[in-house]
Each structure stands twice: as structure tokens, then as C-alpha cells.
Amino acid sequence: MNRKFPSQTMPSIRPHPDFTSLRELPDSYVWNHQADSDYPSSADAESVPIIDLTDPNAVQAIGHACKTWGVFQVINHGVPTHLFHMVESTSRDLFSLPVNQKLKAARSPDGVSGYGFARISSFFSKLMWSEGFTIVGSPQEHFRQLWPHNYISHCDVIKEYKREMKKLAGRLMCLMLGSLGITAEQDIKWAGPKADFKEASAAVQLNYYPACPDPERAMGLAAHTDSTLLTVLYQNKTSGLQVLREGVGWIRVPPVAEALVINIGDLMHILSNGCFPSVLHRAMVNRTCHRLSIAYLYGPASSVKISPHPKLVGPSQPPLYRPVTWKEYLDTKAKHFNKALSWVRAELVSL
Ligand SMILES: C=C1C[C@]23C[C@@]1(O)CC[C@H]2[C@@]12CCC[C@@](C)(C(=O)O1)[C@H]2[C@@H]3C(=O)O
Numbered sequence: 214m215n216r217k218f219p220s221q222t223m224p225s226i227r228p229h230p231d232f233t234s235l236r237e238l239p240d241s242y243v244w245n246h247q248a249d250s251d252y253p254s255s256a257d258a259e260s261v262p263i264i265d266l267t268d269p270n271a272v273q274a275i276g277h278a279c280k281t282w283g284v285f286q287v288i289n290h291g292v293p294t295h296l297f298h299m300v301e302s303t304s305r306d307l308f309s310l311p312v313n314q315k316l317k318a319a320r321s322p323d324g325v326s327g328y329g330f331a332r333i334s335s336f337f338s339k340l341m342w343s344e345g346f347t348i349v350g351s352p353q354e355h356f357r358q359l360w361p362h363n364y365i366s367h368c369d370v371i372k373e374y375k376r377e378m379k380k381l382a383g384r385l386m387c388l389m390l391g392s393l394g395i396t397a398e399q400d401i402k403w404a405g406p407k408a409d410f411k412e413a414s415a416a417v418q419l420n421y422y423p424a425c426p427d428p429e430r431a432m433g434l435a436a437h438t439d440s441t442l443l444t445v446l447y448q449n450k451t452s453g454l455q456v457l458r459e460g461v462g463w464i465r466v467p468p469v470a471e472a473l474v475i476n477i478g479d480l481m482h483i484l485s486n487g488c489f490p491s492v493l494h495r496a497m498v499n500r501t502c503h504r505l506s507i508a509y510l511y512g513p514a515s516s517v518k519i520s521p522h523p524k525l526v527g528p529s530q531p532p533l534y535r536p537v538t539w540k541e542y543l544d545t546k547a548k549h550f551n552k553a554l555s556w557v558r559a560e561l562v563s564l
Pocket residue numbers: 325331332333347415416418437438439440441508510543546
């Protein structure tokens with residue numbers, strides 16, 4: 214697939230913003246959305262599929278959505294509603310702390326976890342109107358810095374959220390792979406004997422997009438694909454997420470009560486030998502309402518090499534990618550950003 218990406222520049226280091234003090238959009242936050250004319254905006258011409266996980270035809274619907282959209286929303290997913298309220302409340306408490314307090318849990322320059330700008334900021338010359346907090350492993354040390362007296366309850370919320378998300382992500386893996394004729398129990402060794410993907414790993418990304426004085430010219434989170442197998446995204450009631458639909462343009466993914474957005478990531482793109490293309494997406498901002506989203510970024514255990522599945526490879530379908538671990542892929546992404554998939558393409562030998 215030949216994708217065009219928005220212009221990128223060399224990485225640079227920037228200070229943290231204090232959004233509440235900005236009444237006008239500083240030039241450093243003004244994005245040239247003119248460049249989007251490459252991708253005509255089709256507003257609501259088409260909409261991202263919404264799939265009921267209790268529907269007996271869910272496997273086929275998921276397969277179709279993964280092939281043609283790379284994204285879908287799920288309802289009746291079984292994750293208790295109160296958990297979303299709790300994780301949203303933890304997120305809100307975190308981002309509403311004074312900047313100096315949040316900086317006590319800042320992500321270190323070579324670290325993964327903690328508070329900071331979107332990691333992809335370094336590839337763009339303009340700043341994004343958002344803050345993020347990444348959780349890999351336990352958030353305890355960082356949360357203790359943020360809330361010395363009540364960090365434990367916040368840690369418990371994240372722990373419970375991760376547990377539920379892991380269950381759902383394992384289920385989604387079985388459904389997605391099932392639609393390709395791949396049975397997790399027999400065909401994916403690392404899925405484990407119960408095919409529950411127990412050894413899988415994940416990161417939780419809390420995203421906060423403050424209300425913005427000039428949303429048409431700002432960018433919440435620039436266009437990217439996730440480096441995951443799949444991402445489960447919870448968004449609050451404020452819309453902002455958009456996905457790129459090849460040949461159509463940017464399509465809104467509106468918040469739907471009780472629904473979760475599922476994105477195909479680059480590792481699923483590789484595992485499916487390009488059958489399920491990862492989806493380019495971005496987050497826009499709002500003039501009056503802040504927006505929160507919580508991404509559960511799901512991938513394999515660190516020792517697992519992901520490569521095109523043998524069932525999807527044959528004389529007429531050569532493997533398009535070489536085997537990579539998640540860590541190797543993240544390193545490639547950190548260097549080449551949206552061109553990372555091309556960097557892991559297998560050498561095609563012409564006969
Ligand atoms: C596991 C990961 C995926 C991620 C990089 C990370 O190490 C932790 C944060 C993730 C995130 C969330 C926002 C978008 C994204 C592109 C980014 O900059 O940080 C993703 C990364 C990714 O999927 O490549």
C-alpha cells in the first residue's frame with residue numbers, strides 16, 4: 214500500500230506547555246491543515262462499523278472491518294461500565310494536577326513510562342495540543358510522586374483496567390485471526406495452551422486534549438499508526454478521533470455510548486501479511502470541551518517474533534515482512550516513524 218504521510222521534520226526537544234494559560238493559539242501550535250487537501254474530508258459520508266460482540270456473525274463482521282477499514286467499534290464487549298468511569302476519573306485527576314506536580318512523573322528522555330508530550334512530537338515542527346501519560350508495567354513509582362497520599366487506589370484502577378483489557382484483547386485476537394482461518398489454539402504457539410494470549414504485553418496511554426481557542430488550526434495528536442497488534446481505545450463523550458479511509462479522506466469516529474474503538478496496528482499488519490492493514494489515525498481538538506482517551510496498546514510477549522503467518526503465505530503470496538519482535542519494531546518506529554513498516558519489508562526476490 215502506497216501511503217502519503219504529512220510532512221515531517223527532524224526531531225527536536227521542547228518544553229512542556231501550560232495549556233490553561235494560553236488564550237490564543239501560539240504560532241508553534243498552528244498546523245497547516247491546507248496540506249489535508251491531499252485527503253479531501255468526507256465528513257460523515259461513510260461510518261466506521263459498529264460490531265456487537267454477542268452477534269453470532271461477529272467473526273465475519275470483524276474480518277470484513279479489518280480488511281476494509283482497519284478500525285471498528287465494539288459494543289457488548291463485557292467490560293464493566295464502572296471501570297471506564299474509574300479510569301476516566303484517575304485520568305482527569307492526573308491531568309488536572311499543576312504542571313510542576315505532573316513533571317515529577319515526567320518521562321525520562323530514554324524512558325517509556327511517565328508524563329509528557331506525545332512521543333511522536335519529535336517528528337513534527339509544530340506542537341500538538343495534548344498531554345499524555347504512558348504506563349508500561351506498574352505505575353506505582355510515578356503515581357507515588359503525583360499523589361503521595363492516595364496513589365494506591367489509582368494504581369488499583371489501572372491494574373483492574375489492564376486485566377479487563379487483556380481479556381478483551383485476547384478475545385479480539387481469536388476473532389480476528391479466526392476470520393482469516395487461523396485458530397489461536399493450533400496455529401499461534403505463543404497464544405498459550407488455552408489460547409488466552411496470557412504472555413501478551415501492553416502499554417496504557419492516557420491522552421488529554423484540553424479545550425483549544427483555535428481548534429481548526431490545531432492538532433491534538435498527529436496522524437500515525439500504532440505499532441501494536443491491536444489497540445483498544447476508550448474515548449469520553451467529546452469527539453476528535455479521525456481515521457484515514459483510502460481514497461475517501463478523514464472520517465470521524467464518533468463516541469458511541471459503551472463502545473470501544475479497535476484499531477489494527479502495524480504488528481497485525483505484518484502477522485496478517487498485509488490482509489489487515491494498520492490504520493492511520495489522528496486526534497483533533499475542541500473549542501469548548503476537553504477530551505480524554507485511554508489507549509490499551511496490545512502486543513506480543515517480548516521474546517516473540519511476529520512474522521507473516523504461514524497460513525497466509527504461499528507461492529502466490531510471498532511473505533511481505535521479515536520477522537520482528539515488538540521491541541525491534543518500536544526501535545524502528547522511533548527512528549523512521551510512519552515509514553517503519555517499509556523498513557521491515559522482506560527483500561522481494563524477482564525471478
Ligand atoms: C508500546 C508503545 C506503543 C507506543 C510507544 C509505546 O512504547 C508506548 C506509547 C505508545 C504510543 C501512544 C500514542 C501514539 C504512539 C504512536 C506514540 O507515540 O506513543 C504510540 C506508540 C506506538 O504505537 O508506536
